[in-house]
Amino acid sequence: MTTYLGYRAGDADTAWGGFFDPRMAPLPGHVLDALHHGPQADQTLLDLASAADLLDDGHHATETGYGRLGRGGFTVAVLTEMPGVTPQMWDWWFGWHGSDARRYKLWHPRAHVSARWADGGGDGHYVGRTSLVEEYLGSAYTKAAIRFVPPEQLGLAPHRRGDAVAVCARLGSSELPVDIGWLVHQVRPTAGGAEMRSRFWMGGAHIGVRHGNLLANSMIRPVAARQLPDPRDLMVHCAQEMNHLAAFLPALHARFG
């Protein structure tokens, strides 16, 4: 199967094709602030072990920003404000987009190349499944396996809590049996819609060989560390895709949800 960025002739001939828009809005001001700030003090950042703190009311010291963690890893946080969106729309989106590259491309038209489920199945749900994607992070082309896990696994039980939704995944390679990080997208209602609080924990102790052991992990970490994205590229990518999709997610969900 040929993979390529963007839509080519015929790709828009689907019921949802009219939602493909290669023009992306500039980054929100708070993301620019975070880029200008540069790396943050780790004590302002959330540890994976404290992921459950995302269930608390209020906001964290760093809702958008990035910084190094111990042992060579880093974390990225992105806040996306989404008027008119509900958390349930995102829950639907994660179960809907991964079975067709033309859906996946709606999300980030300048970076998303292909998507399919490792189980070969269609849409409808995502927890417990692995999404195999090809995408750019900055200029780096990556072939990733995104294994969606029950939020309970990160202490965020349950999957839906009141009106909030938490999307959690182990991030790894689709070519090698190596995982390199974790992500959480916590989506909760606000007065005018919803806000997404994204967190990535990458590299360092978060690198692991699938079905491996401590020795394999210690050997693979230096190699896998070279495959990590630049934290700025990851922050920009996340902010771009979430803002881009949020602008038409209510309309998309109204038609296909």
Add this chain to the structure above:
Amino acid sequence: MTTYLGYRAGDADTAWGGFFDPRMAPLPGHVLDALHHGPQADQTLLDLASAADLLDDGHHATETGYGRLGRGGFTVAVLTEMPGVTPQMWDWWFGWHGSDARRYKLWHPRAHVSARWADGGGDGHYVGRTSLVEEYLGSAYTKAAIRFVPPEQLGLAPHRRGDAVAVCARLGSSELPVDIGWLVHQVRPTAGGAEMRSRFWMGGAHIGVRHGNLLANSMIRPVAARQLPDPRDLMVHCAQEMNHLAAFLPALHARFG
């Protein structure tokens, strides 16, 4: 000959000296967007082999931005909107500025240090000639040989096409017989003036030893790659110099063109 940045006592005592202005305008918003975006997916960027696509109507997926290309190289694109400017003014400028450092300094008063033609000649034309310049790219001081080539060499025949002008050059060192890249500045009329679409292809396969062979190229590439500018510095420099000069190019051309 002493070289230095900026004008010193007496340097402005020329017919054009009144145009020297060390104050530079802030970067346009679309250049800031590109800096914030960071490296782009290579599939949104123009290959050197497709340079002739600049002759098409419309705009490319990336008119301002930068990203890595295969084999260690990178490309930079900059769009400069220039009210009141015509493409022919730029054609004149490229033949006029290179014979006197005091002219060259008008263009980027914070980065341009010296300029002379390798043939020792005066002004009037540039295609087929080599401009030897010293300038800063970011904090890096570079001594460059800019060998202007006929646009036909990059598939952009002819030099002037209708009202548009293409300025094309091989970029290299003035101290070593090594080239490190290519540039195109395509200038075409717009409703209110002209727009310049600059493209640089640097490093990787674009490094070559002048009058060398494949073996020399493969040996010199790793060394030459360390001399490459940061793509962000190159993008900023280009946007600054083109916007700066464009603000007074019509007046300069009216007096000296």
